[in-house]
Amino acid sequence: MVMNAPRQTSHLKREILIRLIKAFYTDDFGENARLIPYQMRPKDFEAPYRCCVYKERAILRDRTIAGLGLSIEETDDSIHMAELAKKVLEREKPEENPLTVLQTACKGCVPSRIYVTDLCQGCVARPCVNTCKFGAISVKNGKSVIDPDKCKNCGMCAQVCPYQAITKIIVPCESACPVGAIAKDENGHAKIDFDKCISCGKCVSACPFGAVHEKSQIIDVLKTIKAGKKVIAMVAPAMFGQLPCSPKQLKEAIQKLGFADVYEVAQGADVTTKNEAKEFEERLLKGAEFMTTSCCAGYNELVDKHIPELKPFRSDTRTPLYYTAEIVKKEHPDAVTVFFSPCVAKRREALKDDNVDYVLNYEEVGAWLIAMNIKVEDCGESSFKTEASAEGRNYAVTGGVAKAVKTLVPEEIPVYPVMIDGLNKQSIRDLKKYAKNGECELGNLIEVMACTGGCLGGNANVNAYKPALKQLTNYVKESKSIKETEEAGEKA
Amino acid sequence: MDKKISVKVCLGTTCFVMGSANLQELIDTVPAKYGDKVDVSGVPCLGLCSIDWEFSKAPYVKVDDEVIKEATVEKVLKAIDEKLK
Known part of the structure; x- marks a missing residue:
């Protein structure tokens, strides 16, 4: 594993913090915090990562909320940023759980599963079919097919395939978490179980969308x-x-x-x-x-x-x-x-x-x-x-x-x-x-x-x-x- | 002999925090790859970040007179390759 690898997500998170700190020192903190997503993604700006500037702004607003030290999951989209900023200025103590997940950013990540790629040759030996203890693999039209209802994600078939044609699609945060505390819920959003979470921060580093944020106490x-x-x-x-x-x-x-x-x-x-x-x-x-x-x-x-x-x-x-x-x-x-x-x-x-x-x-x-x-x-x-x-x-x-x-x-x-x-x-x-x-x-x-x-x-x-x-x-x-x-x- | 290409990686505070920390490897890898055709060094603040709100485009690297914004290892190597063509 590459430690402290360069990440575009860190750049984004740091830029938001800088803008938030600058906003704090102005006469109108709430209004200037509200403007952060608009300054970072002005009109006619080509959205570098997502479908359009509107979605990017929505995500940047959520990142700003984490910068304010609030929970993204629990913050209502309709609340005005100035009101949130005011709430933060009145806060006596930081919030208890230190992490928050930007759920709109993690929707694109497919659930973890075993996947047969186009490299499958439909071979005669069929070690995948023979190895599967759950009878989840069959050959249809000359290709191996996995029955998702039977598959237990054990990954044995991927290990035995002579063409390396079977792969495990991983969810980086789930795979990085050493204690199984983060998983996608029924809506496909990553959710942290704080009874299990040991706050090691591995999910923060692992997510390529930068969806896991620390709740900042900077303000x-x-x-x-x-x-x-x-x-x-x-x-x-x-x-x-x-x-x-x-x-x-x-x-x-x-x-x-x-x-x-x-x-x-x-x-x-x-x-x-x-x-x-x-x-x-x-x-x-x-x-x-x-x-x-x-x-x-x-x-x-x-x-x-x-x-x-x-x-x-x-x-x-x-x-x-x-x-x-x-x-x-x-x-x-x-x-x-x-x-x-x-x-x-x-x-x-x-x-x-x-x-x-x-x-x-x-x-x-x-x-x-x-x-x-x-x-x-x-x-x-x-x-x-x-x-x-x-x-x-x-x-x-x-x-x-x-x-x-x-x-x-x-x-x-x-x-x-x-x-x-x-x-x-x-x-x-x-x-x-x-x-x-x-x-x-x-x-x-x-x-x-x-x-x-x-x-x-x-x-x-x-x-x-x-x-x-x-x-x-x-x-x-x-x-x-x-x-x-x-x-x-x-x-x- | 042709003039050497100069690569300056800005290691001022802004660039460093915004990503040039991860460009320090260029100081080792560039000489290994290009030998004496390229001079590479980490330099103090180039002053590019303080113009208006340009911190958001940091880290900066200068390849001869060309300024690379939001520099990455790949962008810098590509710029060197272009100059060597």
């Missing part, structure tokens, strides 16, 4: 800053690989947006590392066979909703975001906190954490910088009050969390890290197996990342994976080890 944040409140940004480590600037320039750029201060979530990651190393040691001394990490919000939701039997093996240590937000609220009790996130899953975690007020993803931050015409590469440098460790900053990369914990576990306790690099149906089966057997034959410290590549592979990243990794790794290399900072802390 809530803009409103808070405009009201003159003290707003503090907490930036997850993956962010330092996202924009063409140094970490210190990024800090300055964020302050230019109106934030009073910026904290590295890697600072909280250092607390996680210390606690988790201690916990690992205690658990192993008590005879535990393995422990899993607990910093990934998508993984935590997976365990809570789908693999409760894994709970006893999951570390009780809190996430880097939890500790960072705790530190910020202690140092600034009057501050409003905003977490800068690489993925949608953290939105759910933030809702449960009273110390985290809002979440913005990197796309939203990027759009905001563009809207304000802030060029990060021209910004000056501003230092962080507390420097995080190299290990903490490396949490965003697969293997980084386990490596950090290993650094602080005493030598006499052997640490054998196992990496779950991305949640999918197979890795979920593996995790279930470890829980059932009470052991993992591959090691004793299981690091789980919902996204392939770690947080740098999250659904809301801006940079391509490789350059992002290179940029972040350079930052990690110039940082002090947690061992050094630990010792310095003890002396002080």
